[in-house]
Amino acid sequence: MRLVILGGGESGIGTAILGKKKGYEVFVSDFGKIKGNYKEVLIINGIVWEEEKHTEDLILNADVVMKSPGIPDKSPIVKKLVEKGIPVLSEIEFAAPFTDATIIGITGSNGKTTTTMLTHHLLKSAGLNVGLGGNIGKSFAWQIADNKYDSYVLELSSFQLDGILNFKPHIAIITNISPDHLDRYDYKYENYIDSKFRITMNQTEEDYLIYDADDEAIAEWFKTHTTKAKLIPFSLTKTFSEGAYIKNNKMEISINQEEFTMDTEHIALEGKHNMKNAMAATSVAKLMQIRKSTIRESLSNFQGVEHRLEKVLKIQNVQYINDSKATNVNATFFALDSMNTPTVWIVGGVDKGNDYNELMSLVREKVKAIICLGVDNKKIIDVFGNVVDMMIEVDNMNDAVRMAQRLSEKGDTVLLSPACASFDLFESYEDRGNQFKQAVKNL
Incomplete structure (x- = not known):
């Protein structure tokens, strides 16, 4: 099987390493320059690569192609691959079948990095063997090749979700949806919204979708679409028998007949939007059966994310x-x-x-x-x-x-x-x- 990788960045190199390990014939092609440290990795692993060009003869003979999220679907080489019927996947789609770890996938226009980092912090503090990847940190594919994690917390961009076919997180989060990257979606907001909801398209009744119940775009989507996943909403204004909400300056979460409460003043993150991020992350911790005392401690000592307020x-x-x-x-x-x-x-x-x-x-x-x-x-x-x-x-x-x-x-x-x-x-x-x-x- 020939695996061609377009883009020699973190996700591309990680996929190359995993592909090589799983017996694929691997070729990496980058239209720009590949960073020196990544080139070294390719050379050490005996992986063939090219930079500053896409040689069609070496690409259009692929059995499967992994496209880096930064490359638009409109790029000429991608169009030619699609015309030939060659599957073009994202790193997440390619890598997921090679692990049986529990996957928590987090998407949204904003808050996804903070929610991803906080969720990882909650699970790691509880002693779980958990990896962090996707749009941040080390490549998901690379971690599957090198490590043996029991669960992964993945930040997923709409571009990564555009390249999935069968990928299914056990727990999915949509933090919110607002217009972003519309240049990649023909300036149609509904295309971008649909792209975010791909996170739940393969979920079953055994899986969970945690989402912002205050979000207009999410509410609109639910009017005309459904998901099989069990729904866990969170809100600053509404209350739920199953879900997360803020009432009298307390964060209250009720999931699977279990209650969790915490004074919002003890949560390290400040601001209304961060209360939402905290509710989403805590909902995951509850689903993963983390002890209440551990959740409280982790929420009160979380340091936040660089370059975000x-x-x-x-x-x-x-x-x-x-x-x-x-x-x-x-x-x-x-x-x-x-x-x-x-x-x-x-x-x-x-x-x-x-x-x-x-x-x-x-x-x-x-x-x-x-x-x-x-x-x-x-x-x-x-x-x-x-x-x-x-x-x-x-x-x-x-x-x-x-x-x-x-x-x-x-x-x-x-x-x-x-x-x-x-x-x-x-x-x-x-x-x-x-x-x-x-x-x-x-x-």
Whole structure:
């Protein structure tokens, strides 16, 4: 069997190693450059590869193809594979049959990284032999090749879910759905929503779907679709006989006739959206029969996720917050919503079809100045130009942070929450967040 892998990043290399171990003839092809450390792994494992090109003769003879999530379905080589009827899978679909571990799959437009990390933290603290992968950390396929975990917590993007056929998590979570990556879905929101719900398409009555019952897009989907999985909703406003909710500042969870309660003030994560993430993760812990005392302790000592509302430093009584991971409007909505001081907001980057009007009421209420950090800021300026007193454009992070310091006064917050992808001025959202932290430290 010939396995061809498109993309020589983390998921591609991991799949190559697993494929080789399972007896496939493996070929890796990357249209860009493959990083040096990944090349070494390929060479050590005797795996054939190419970079900066896709040689059709070496690709179109595949029995199966694993496509990295970053490569669009519209790319010419993918179209040719589909025309020839060659299966094009995601790493998750390729790897899953090679493990009998319990799989917890987490998707959503926002909150999925925090929920994934918190779920992993809850299970690991309870002594479970659990792996962390998918969209974060080490490749899922690579871990199956190298480790023997009893369960995996996987963060799954819509792109990864687009490439599944039979993949089925025992426990699935949809944290929320808001417009994102619409450029990859023909600018049709319903296509993106359907893509997220692929997480539950193969689930049976033995499986569980945990979801945000306050979410409009999720509620709409349920009006015309069903899933076989047992439903466990969570909400900030409703209560359930089976599910999770907040009542009188207590998180209450009822699953399989078992109750769990905890005062929200003892939960380390702050903000309404994080209460939802905590309810989702705790629901998993309950399903996995983790002891209540362990859950409480883990919820109270969880450190949060880098680049997600990460407090960097307080300088002259101004708090600097790195929320570089906010790559869409909905994520930035959560960030602005959790601000309770006048805010200098650093925003901008590669726009993925954003509607900034959703932020209007929060910007009017909380934002005193906007610093645009992107190559093209026209849309942001058009929407907010007349709403805030100060609007400034910069083209690098040092200028953004220095300008923010000038515009802020005691008691204010400087918030980097770009609502956009980072690829115009930075390598990645991590690079953007790290540059912000460095610039703050240099003040």
